[in-house]
Amino acid sequence: MRILVPFEATDPKTRLDPVLDADERAAFARAMLRDVLVSIVAAGHDPEIVATAPLALADDRLDGVPVAVDDEPLSAAVNDRLGDADAETPVGVVVADLGLVTPAAVERLTDADEAGVVIAPGRGGGTNALVVAHPEFRVDFHGVSYRDHRAIARDVGADVRVVDSMRLSTDVDEPSDLVEVLLHGDGAAATWLREAGFELDAGAGRVGIRRPE
């Protein structure tokens, strides 16, 4: 299956600013992107990056992954590429900041192929992944997109299936999300964090992160 991976290449992950500087955010965001792409390839699918600016990924496993540069807003850039997705030629969309993604999690998304639209919700009302198999469905990532995508599917008469996955629901936006990457991630993003000096801080009450000097 063709799977679009939108990527903010210019100034990614601004909400991680309290713990990572701009260069670090760029590097960490690319590590998560690599994990997403590698998981898609390992699950037997064909990723396609849709980036806001040109980018190079120094990773042999990803040679040949196409990068389309598109400075339109996210939803428009995705919708321009959905084409006439249908049950024969579904198109997937997976966001680039899933620091816990695995090939098995990608398979849970793509195996649910009897539905017109498969949705993997993110925390807080977002949508972290979709499979679109209905030619009239269009994405809208603005606002409470999980609720909106269900409504759009209803409007065009597409059956919806929801994938219940912690790994797909965990997009990494804020410092507290780094706890999940350190605990459950096993790819480039988790490695990057550890090499940057981050570790779990289980000291006081809730689990956090710390970065000893």
Added chain:
Amino acid sequence: MRILVPFEATDPKTRLDPVLDADERAAFARAMLRDVLVSIVAAGHDPEIVATAPLALADDRLDGVPVAVDDEPLSAAVNDRLGDADAETPVGVVVADLGLVTPAAVERLTDADEAGVVIAPGRGGGTNALVVAHPEFRVDFHGVSYRDHRAIARDVGADVRVVDSMRLSTDVDEPSDLVEVLLHGDGAAATWLREAGFELDAGAGRVGIRRPE
């Protein structure tokens, strides 16, 4: 399968204090408990409440669910009841504050029965559900319990399987967690919240909750 459901009956969900008073927290916690018990029963299993104080659940569907009162700390109260769990007679544990739980989510936990220990992680390093099928395994809910439970399993030679479920990973502790209940819950807890006046607040940036007067 016998499934233990520990419940703090005296002063539950204190971190919801900013949005719910003590009586409301007691009522909402009992609504989530009911959802957990009903889902376990619907999945074909036998729940057993382990509560810190006596409680009555006014729900016909739950007549006959046993309530053991035990004022020991949580881990000790659970361990006292694991007995000699093994592959023939595994014992489950599901926390009582899973506002998104469904029978299908319970089945994902209990179907993974080839392992010595099945773990459903919670956000932030916690453990929200387990199936124990190894006689030497004991729980320890203090600290980063997901990591600790993996270590305990390794120490006693029990295989571990991790269940990747957003519904099982979402324990409801803080006001921001109520967003998930309003979006994805379809049981007593979601109904209670709506009847108490809560609704999604999608107005500004991140999705939140509000409670109009």
